[in-house]
Amino acid sequence: MGFLQPIFLWGLLGIGIPVLIHLFSRRKSIPYYFSAIKFIKLTQKKTIRRQKLEEILVLALRTVLIACLFLAVAQPVSKKAFFSGKESWVVLVLDDSASMSASMEIPWSNLKKASEQILATLKKGTHVAAIFTSGRLIPFSTSCQEIAKQIRENPAGFHGNTLQPAIEQAFSMLEKRFGYQKIFIVTDMQKTAWEKFSSSEFKKINPNITIVDAGDEENQTNLTIKDFYPLPGKNSYICEIANWSKQEITTELKITADGFETIKSVTIPERKTTEIEIKIDRDCQTIKAEILHPDVLKVDNIFYLQKETVGQKRVLLAGSEDSSLSYTRSSVESAGTILVDTKNINELYDVTLEKYRTILLVNPQRIETKIRQKIIDYVNGGGTLVYFLGDRIAYEDFNSDWLSSEKNEFFMPVKITGKSEFSKAARIAWVATAHPLFSEFGDRTVDFLKTTRFNECLSVKEITGDILMKLDNGYPLLCEKRRGKGKIFLFMFTPQQSWTNFQTKPFFPVMMTVMVESLSGFTYPTSVGDAVMVKGSENADVVNIVNPQKETITITNKEKTAVSYIPDIPGIWTSIFSTREGQQKHIIAVNVPYLEGNLSKISRGEIRSIFRKTHIGFVNKDRMEKIILAETAGGQMMMFFLEIALAILIAELILSNIFVFLKEKGSKNV
């Protein structure tokens, strides 16, 4: 048996204190001349034995109490006693979140060092597994060297992870393992990783947990780029910078726009987030904002933004020149990323439809058969048709035109029965909020649309598609239908004043933008660890994903579904795939969640309250070399001595009370 804090063993000299008190510090008594001493002597003969026993018992208890306290504080360790005869299961929960890269990756190197020390000193035959908070799992193995190697080769993470999933997994891994169960959590104690922690999952088993604080001191000057986004219609951007430190910081912000660098001096007040407007006098696609402060977390001081350029995504707008066409065009163009080609419906015959992501038909007159067949081929081949029905529609013609004579199959989602004029203006009562078109607005979609009025719309029959929007009088307003590889969105109205005021409401351009951007593959910035879906890759056989380090991962799309991947480092990720329209690129900016910048630490008490009944030990990074000693046996032995000390304390209290009670009882008995 050894001691981690042998200096405290000097405290064992303290056991002499009760003995000295017993020997020298006699009770302070008052002298009193008394006549019947003879009887006191007789009495003492009877009670002296009990008194001596009582004194010796109390003396012994106090001596053992002091000894136990100092032995506990000295942290005794004994590997032999700890592992004797038991199979041992050890899980290392390793925090590879972005914050571990702070301070020149000192916490990360501390983590590796701690892991190696733990593994190097574990008893031979111990089953060890490792779980990274980013999700990577190294399964149970008795080869500590192999696990150490895998940990050593694991790069520092860029994830904004909470520890809960990894700890839960560690618990579940130990659940059916018999023998000694141990979890080491090596983390920088960053508070955000422990927030919203639910302890309810940790009740099934009661393993011994040790938390190794591998973190550096709290970074006092940490800055984070919280968000970076373009302002619509201008070459202006907003950069939100959070200052987590306790003092105002003036630093430089470097903006790299397609290779051209601009440096701007910024001052961020303490504990505040400041919005800084940046103007770039050129159209650009990839923009990188970087804080040039020497003492910041090196992963979240950079923010990448990938912007679509005008002309990259094209849509075709066809219809008659009226107000509904202009409303629709202005709505689609408001996104600023999509080029809109406007054609007359009759001109479509000469147009190659396949170069457009989406075709928008707004209140067109009857479509000629050849053009109609071209549109059918376009949709079946994977194109998207958005169709606003209006006054120019001849219902019978519509119902017969889109019927395939060969298969007797109707191409459109609905047939039209006529035009319904409402005596009382109708409102939108229901929207399929789960549909990707509306999911961004969620359950509040109907609230956004509550001032929208419809005076008339087309009534329908034989609905073969899905209804996405419905009026309060029951009329369907928008239907969707998949045809071949593409799909059709059919509106039962045209955005004209006499029909509705929908086009004048702010929601209309937003809806159109979302619809067109969604259909045309627009991408938003995402975070490390979040799944990214490569839109438009449904028809691609192979998708090549190029990460910021220019490494290519090839994914074969056998199932012909949208390919998705999880980016693990921040930067610009590009997905390249081929469709019948030619080679497509899906470019996305991946950033570190800004919360990683808050390096404030969680207290040990807060962690203890999370695990409640589970024994938690803490090891500071400064005492790494003694981690294994402390945690294989130290914690338990320390607890053992502390528990004995507590038991003795309680025993002494109880005994004292019993003695007092007996004396009192004796006094009253006469």
Added chain:
Amino acid sequence: MEKSSRILDPEILARFGNISLVAKTIVEGFISGLHRSIHKGASIEFAEHRQYSVGDDPKYLDWKVYGRTDRLYIREFREETNLKSYILLDSSNSMNYSSQPDTITTKFIYAKCLAICLSYIMMKQNDSTGLVIFDSEIQNFIKPSSTRQHFHFLIENIENTEAGKDTDIGKTIHKIANLIKRRSLIILISDLFDDQDAVIKGLAHFKHKHHEIIVFHLLDKAEIEFPFEGFKDFIDMETNERIPVDVRAIRNTYRNVFNQFLSFYQKACSERDINYARALTSMPFDYFLYHFLQLRSRPT
């Protein structure tokens, strides 16, 4: 008896210097009408008849009554005042104890007052009174006499006696018993804090010599109840021996031991036909004396 006058309270007695005056006041206050001799026995004056029992001297049989009633009766006589009495006053240092010196007299002052009272009563009855003051040795031995000068001499001796040595009652009583030849009334005033068997043997020695014995067992209330608190360094008043004690721890046992001590004397005296009266120094003096004399005056 009604509530005693203030002057008879032990508190007053403790403060009052002239014990004999106090004693006189006490005795004068209630003695008239009560002061039949505390002795009973052979005398000239007829007292009463008593049914004969085996062991009685047949010379006291009243044949006239036998002739009339056909039953045997013994004639009893009130003893005359020429009987002798000895007051044995314990002057050991333990008698100097008072648990509350400001309000309660010491056992020794109480004892002196008691001795003077008894002397006064007996002087009034023309009884001869002697005095023996003792501790571990006989300090003073005054032969009995019934003269007034003798009484004053007696009072003077009592008043001038101081307690202050250790005790050996058993041994001393034997010595006294050897000195007193004629059958007498022996009045022992003491706290009896000595070897119990030795004391009883000493008293038995007196009894053996046909003396009548009265034991006034003087105690302080604190000696019985042991009402102290906390830790006390008890110092023996006679030997100066120190005994540190946690009072609460031993109180119960002390009381039991002391009760055994009291029971022992009560029982032993009863068995040996010795009059035993326990007096607490907190008791009003006249109250105690009155009740004792009343008890004594009852026909046996």
